[in-house]
Amino acid sequence: MKSWSMADAKADISAVIDAAVTDGPQRIERSGAEPVVVVSESAWKRLAAEYPTMADLVTGAPIDPDDLPDRRPARVGRSDAF
Secondary structure (H helix, E strand, C coil), X not given: CEEEEHHHHHHCHHHHHXXXXXXXXXXXXXXXXXXXXXXXXXXXXXXXXXCCCHHHHHHCCCCCXXXXXXXXXXXXXXXXXX
């Protein structure tokens, strides 16, 4: 993975993008901050597809709705709490 300084990346962003598409991820280093990585959209989609989303995990959980506790109404307006 090639590393770019922020100044070089700003000066030639087209080269950074072209390199991300043809050569793979490109790292941009920022002074005093965490580096960032530029990847092509196809690489991003491939990486994102490897991990399920939170919605996929919740909807795919092997839980029977009958196993969940009954929901009770919330206790609202109890003045004798303290």
